[in-house]
Amino acid sequence: xxxxxxxxxxxxxxxxxxxxxxxxxxxxxxxxxxxxxxxxxxxxxxxxxxxxxxxxxxxxxxxxxxxxxxxxxxxxxxxxxxxxxxxxxxxxxxxxxxxxx
Numbered sequence: 001x002x003x004x005x006x007x008x009x010x011x012x013x014x015x016x017x018x019x020x021x022x023x024x025x026x027x028x029x030x031x032x033x034x035x036x037x038x039x040x041x042x043x044x045x046x047x048x049x050x051x052x053x054x055x056x057x058x059x060x061x062x063x064x065x066x067x068x069x070x071x072x073x074x075x076x077x078x079x080x081x082x083x084x085x086x087x088x089x090x091x092x093x094x095x096x097x098x099x100x101x
Contacts, residue, residue: 006051042071
């Protein structure tokens with residue numbers, strides 16, 4: 001559900017979001033999601049965190065992305081989303097301030 005909601009926000013097309021969700025569920029690597037493995041928990045926390053980040057619920061996004069780091073060690077790389085968001089906001093602030101003059 002989080003993947004579908006995130007896809008609707010990013011793609012702005014519910015039909016394409018549904019197709020992306022179905023392809024995500026039935027891809028060849030989805031065997032890891034049906035076994036006892038931490039990949040499904042990591043995917044839930046990562047996609048959920050990205051959904052809340054795009055929805056501007058930053059506190060919840062921090063919690064979900066931190067939990068993805070507990071599920072798998074490469075979840076630490078999800079901190080890059082916040083770095084990108086900070087750089088994007090700084091660029092927008094500088095650009096808007098520069099164009100005001």
